[in-house]
Amino acid sequence: MNNLIKAITLLSIVVCVGCKTKAQIETKKPNILFLFTDDQRGGTIGALDKYNVNTPNMDQLVQQGTSFTNSYILGACTAAVCSPSRAMLMTGRHYFNIEPNVYAQFAFSKEDQGKSDLLTFPEYFKANGYTTFATGKQHNGEDWLERGFSHIKSAFLGGMTTHFGTKVKDFEPETGWSEPYKNEEKFSSEVFGDAAVGFLNDYKEETPFLMYVAFTAPHDPRTPPQEFEDMYPTEDIELPKNFMPQHPFELADERIRDEVLLPFPRTETAVKKEIADYYAMISATDAQIGRILEALKASGKAENTIIVFAGDNGLALGQHGLLGKQNVYEHSVSVPLIFCGPNIPKNQKNDALAYLHDVFPTLCGLTGLEVPESVQTKDLTPVINGGEKEVRNSMLYAYNSWPGEVTRPSINNGGGHRAVRKGDFKLIVSAKKDVYTYQMFNVVNDPWELINLFDDENYKSVVEDLKVELQKLIEETGDPADLSKNEFGLFDNPEAYNFKKK
Structure with missing residues (x-):
């Protein structure tokens, strides 16, 4: 009789396992949280020991994951460098092979802006069982957003804006886009932080999620909240070793909007003030990242979540006599790039060459999805896992x-x-x-x-x-x-x- 009872019990367990819903099986896939900053130069994280900026939450990501110390963007063919950069991130393609009406929308009629049939990583993960959510800056038009995201909250559709009173919109597939609204009391990073925390607090689905949180800071106008501005007295700011009053030779776009934010020649005092406000905006955004990480932990999903932290391009701020990012010096093409999560080595600083738009194929590699044929960049997973030293040598x-x-x-x-x-x-x-x-x-x-x-x-x-x-x-x-x-x-x-x- 005991053997019969054991056999029936074993059969019941097998039947129950076999009856798992598709949604329950999908939960084995890791969630994805992508944190994206605007104009944050590579190295501007305290734990990376290059610039004296206070970033306790970004430091936590460095300690909990693998940081690429030679991570870069490919570049741009428009002064709004962030737009080609984001288009490459979304598609895993070089901007030479992306429609210009997506990354240079100012040059096209409204009806043509953002129109593209190229596959984006949110769209791909959505098609593979993920609930996708976005908040923050979206600079490549509405088409990719509507196709790629299940929910959008507090999206800023544009390149740059005021940080207090940022005009945002929501989107749901069933109802379309909301009317624009704004909160003039809150710093932009807090508005987007609220949306991300709200999503995590309310998320009850069994399917895995992909969150895309794109801050507009530390992009100018450099207007940090007062408490963070107070952290960086101008007189305490150290000038970079390559500070110059002006660039030594004539170059492209040397009088572009970014470059005329300060007069020529650059003065040490003026550049120090720009750097102080820049650091303050990074610290203000870091605080919101801390809120999001706490909400993720409280949700019980942190252990099964891949976190990616990155920036869309760098910024000169006095280096080589420049202020902007319309060049290919290290300060303008370098970006932070960190991966944290299940099976990702902790507290590792890897010097392999990496592009920002390697993120799409790398997320595929980390989640077991095939890399789509449309993708032109590299999966960094073998480097992260230690199987290979590099995926490119130039x-x-x-x-x-x-x-x-x-x-x-x-x-x-x-x-x-x-x-x-x-x-x-x-x-x-x-x-x-x-x-x-x-x-x-x-x-x-x-x-x-x-x-x-x-x-x-x-x-x-x-x-x-x-x-x-x-x-x-x-x-x-x-x-x-x-x-x-x-x-x-x-x-x-x-x-x-x-x-x-x-």
Whole structure:
């Protein structure tokens, strides 16, 4: 009789396991929380020991995960660098192979803005059983948002805005977009933090979630809440080692909006004030990230959640005499990139070369999904897990003025940059009118990019190798730049920036 009872009990267990719903099986997949800041330069996290900024919650992510210390954006062909950057993040594609009406919406009619059939990672994860949620800055139009997200709360549709009184909208597939609304008392990061915390507090579904939380800070206007501004007295700010009153040679977009926020030449006092407010906005955003992490922990889902923290591009703020991000120096193309979660090594700082738009395939690798054929970048999972040292040994950086606006010299005035990183060395080719300027830096020994080795005979072979590598990457990525022509030939044929499916 006892054996019969045991057999019946075992059969009942098997039947119960076999009867699990699809939703219950889906919960085995990890949740995803993507935290995204605007204009946050790589290294501006206290735990990374490069800049003196207070970020206890970002520090916590560094300690709990794997940080990529050589993480970058590819670049942009418009002064609004964040828009191509976000388009690349969303699709895992190089901006040369994304429709320009998505990342340069200002150049297109309203009915064409954001129209694209390219696959985005929220859309892909939604199709694979995830409930997807977004809040914060969305700079590539409404089409991708409506297709990719199950719920949208407090979305800012645009490039930049005031941080107190940010105008936002909500979206639900059943009801569409809400009327715009704003809260003039709350800093933008708190508005988006509220939306993210609210989603976590209310989430009762059994399916896994993907949260996309995109802050508008620390992008200017640099107006931090007073309590955070008080943390950074201007007189205590240390100038960067590569501070210059002005850039040493003429370059692309040197009078773009970002660059005229301060007069020329730059003064030490004015730059210190910009840095102080920038750090204060990072700290204010860090506090909201802390609220979101606490809500995630309280939800009981933290142990099964992959957290990604990243920035959309860097910022000069006095380095090399520049203020903006319309260049390919380290301060403008470097971004923070951290992965935390199940089976991800803790407190690891990895120096493998990584692009921001590696996030799409890497999330696939970390969750066991196949990488879609449309994706052009690399899955960093083998590097994170220690199976491989790197997924690439070189990388391309690109910036130039928007081809359609070069006739407006007060805004854009032509010019561009192409650069390649391989090993410890980085070669930058800058084109302005009929002048080419070459710079080569050992970015490991000279991270501030102050010692130009291009004309040093001891590095002649390195220069030649980098030139070959640069041309190779231009061809591989679909970059329309022709290094043999004035200003890379980009303004001879604006049609080169029309969408080319590759």
